Amino acid sequence: MRRQLPLALCFIFGVFTAIQYYVPHFRVQWFQERLLQWLMTLLAFAFLLGTVSLIKVHYHKLRDRAPDRGFSLVVFAGLFTMIGLGFIHPDHHAPGSPFNQMFLNVQVPIEATMFSLLAFYVASAAFRAFRARTLEATLLLIAAAIVMLGRVPIGDLISPKIPEATRWILEVPNLTAKRGVMIGVGLGMMATALKIMLGIERAWMGGSD
């Protein structure tokens, strides 16, 4: 029963979701909308699970005097400060509220800083990718050089053929490869969904036994 019930629920709701794709009638869509609302309700409860997990893991690190327990203190400081600030102001989303101030002036800049690191990582990854050690890497280097030149005015100044070559690279070989990958992905998704619905694939619930 511990395995049959999830499998049965998975089959019933999986088949229903597949059928509603072909049935636009409002009676069927009404039920589909209710399902999505249930999913949102589940998600709200799941965040509680996540918070409990976070607190538990970091509490254990502090209790066990783990070498990196200082970071756990930072986690607790951040977590409880934000919870506290959320309670201080009746509308914590209101502009100027302490919660909103902390979010805008601490979290947003920190996240932007993390995102901006991407520029440096792109440079280091490009340096590694463009070392022409193999035929594939050489082709990649040539294609990248043409595409980069074709995207800036100097490319057109050197030769009007460069932007044309850029367009051809992006619209013909690049798009062809992308579409090939996407067809495979689509079929892979369908096959995985079907195998889960039919109970053939059970790894998501811990295995096949």
Next chain:
Amino acid sequence: MGHDRGRLRGARFVTGFVAGTLAAAALVVCAATLSAQEPIEPAVPESLAAPELLAVPTGVQVEDTPNDRGASVNVTWELSADDESLRFEGYRVYRSAHPETGFVFAGRAGRGATTYRDSEAPNNEPVYYRVAVGDAEGGEAFSATSDAVTASPQWFNDDRVNVLIAVFIFVVAIVYFVNAARGGKELFIRRLAGLDEVDNAVGRATEMGKPILYISGLSTISDVATIAAINILGEVAKRTAEYNTRLIVPCADPIVMAVEQEVVKEAYAKVGRPDSYNEDDVFYLTRSQFAYVAGVNGIMVRQRPATILYMGMFFAESLVLAETGASVGAIQIAGTDAVTQLPFFITSCDYTLIGEELYAASAYLSREPVLLGGLKGQDTLKFIIGVLIVITVIVATLAATGAISNDFMTPLFITH
């Protein structure tokens, strides 16, 4: 003398009478003339005169929206001749159950629009539409009333017949190959270097005494790529349990975390090492994209994992993660169906599963015949799609050169 004075007085009297009579007559004539004329108004500049109404749209057509959930009507019209006038404020669509009266406002459309979808029409009741044009002064001019139309819901979306046929072929192919595999038929699956390397990567971590970091992307459980990542995690966890190697799984979604905790726990139990499972190693980090990156990068730098696996759906964080992993010297194996992130993983990781290989990984690693049957079903449909692409390319080329009629192409392409 007295007689003369009397005559003079009489003449004055007659003269006064005649003059008074004439004056009164003139006054009456003048008044009568004035009353017969139009009232005189002050002159008004032409620009301030009352504006004319705008030209109404013509050719108002209505139809029940095809393949919909009901309560929806498509209204189309031809542009008003004043569509580009500065006074033009837009089209207003009105609906009524009667062709002459009772029209109520249904919605509006802007300049240049020739369609409006009314999503509040009553089901199974005939209704009529008029399209009005409005001007800046609040004036409104109505088109002729449309024909009657009845909105109704549909039980089958016939735009999706082609998808249904493809799904039917797909299901038949998968069921056939799964049954063939169950019957003991040998199924050939090509080598996937990235998955062959998983065993080596786990062995390397064991030898080095370092953990393995498994990242299943930032998407939710409703994403099939995440489910594929969870399926792979089960196989990886079995190997780490066998080798008694620590497996760290930071999660970005609480539901994914709950499922992954269960999957890893089951895997450890299955290989007879339930006591080696540590729930604190499969934990929730955060939903925030770059806060998650900061957390995972911190784990990489502090724990120095020997192997890092990225499986599932990734976004802009892929390169930041993979480059940090490369910088700590870990063997990295990635698998994603996010086409835009593939180049980053290919650049920074040792092995990358491209697109569909992510979905094949669970079957490949487990080598369960039934799961391999599913892969062969996928290959069958891919072959059919390949053949169809070749046929349609040939037909399109012939049609373009005029060798065959363009009409021949129409049934081949359903473009909904």
